[in-house]
Amino acid sequence: MSDDVDVPESHPRYESLLTRHRIEAGVDMGITSRQGLIAQGRGEAYDYLLGEETIDSADRAERAAAAYLLSADHAVISVNGNAAALVPGELVELSEVTGADLEVNLFNRTEERIERIAEYLKQHGAEAVRGLTADGRIPGLDHERAKVDADGIGDADVVLVPLEDGDRAEALGEMGKTELVVDLNPLSRSAQVATVPIVDNIIRAIPAITEHARELHEDRDAQRTAIDSFDASTALTDAEAAIRGGA
Ligand code: ATP
Numbered sequence: 072m073s074d075d076v077d078v079p080e081s082h083p084r085y086e087s088l089l090t091r092h093r094i095e096a097g098v099d100m101g102i103t104s105r106q107g108l109i110a111q112g113r114g115e116a117y118d119y120l121l122g123e124e125t126i127d128s129a130d131r132a133e134r135a136a137a138a139y140l141l142s143a144d145h146a147v148i149s150v151n152g153n154a155a156a157l158v159p160g161e162l163v164e165l166s167e168v169t170g171a172d173l174e175v176n177l178f179n180r181t182e183e184r185i186e187r188i189a190e191y192l193k194q195h196g197a198e199a200v201r202g203l204t205a206d207g208r209i210p211g212l213d214h215e216r217a218k219v220d221a222d223g224i225g226d227a228d229v230v231l232v233p234l235e236d237g238d239r240a241e242a243l244g245e246m247g248k249t250e251l252v253v254d255l256n257p258l259s260r261s262a263q264v265a266t267v268p269i270v271d272n273i274i275r276a277i278p279a280i281t282e283h284a285r286e287l288h289e290d291r292d293a294q295r296t297a298i299d300s301f302d303a304s305t306a307l308t309d310a311e312a313a314i315r316g317g318a
């Protein structure tokens with residue numbers, strides 16, 4: 072992680088303080104919503120209980136997610152205001168390694184915020200960012216919540232949705248899409264409806280998926296194994312046990 076905060080790296084809660092700082096800066100830059108501050112607080116509480124580390128079942132989920140992204144016909148990484156504030160460069164790198172598109176997709180949608188996030192991703196190396204066309208709809212959601220790019224998320228067979236709202240996660244699943252969800256709360260509906268629930272902090276999860284993708288890149292058999300050996304309900308049960316029982 073970079074040194075964009077005035078806290079020594081040796082501080083025992085360095086990562087957590089850096090995360091808060093990035094979300095706060097995201098709000099100041101107009102890329103993160105105020106709701107995003109509240110979501111971050113919830114996430115942090117779960118992360119604290121998980122021991123602020125990637126548990127084994129989350130690592131298996133990250134590997135399965137990498138395999139799904141690599142073997143997709145059309146994979147899209149959905150980016151909201153929290154994801155953009157926390158891991159902009161890491162999302163761009165994941166998209167480069169897997170060939171997945173980046174699409175800005177907001178719960179509290181404004182054109183201005185979408186443009187700012189797209190611009191921010193470009194500053195971090197993205198070449199193309201979808202989400203501004205918004206000519207597709209997710210069935211079963213009200214108008215503003217339903218907007219996506221027809222040739223982006225609308226057309227995708229695999230979607231990575233970090234910190235997605237439960238309703239939209241459910242609606243995307245009903246469209247038959249394979250959903251890879253990053254969410255620290257294993258009881259959240261988003262995690263519950265995911266094909267691959269990744270119960271881990273996005274700060275650790277995105278680089279981990281990229282690492283797995285690099286390793287699985289040319290190995291179709293290993294991709295198959297990562298997908299076939301992954302079980303979503305076991306992953307959710309493991310995460311809940313880690314949170315309730317302590318690691
Ligand atoms: P629902 O059950 O309807 O999904 P919710 O409380 O989960 O309700 P969301 O808007 O989906 O509502 O909340 C955002 C989710 O993102 C929370 O579950 C929170 O734990 C998670 N979250 C927040 N910050 C992070 C982070 N840095 N990494 C991973 N997950 C995070």
Ligand code: MG
Nearest residue numbers: 237259260261
């Ligand atoms: Mg949720």
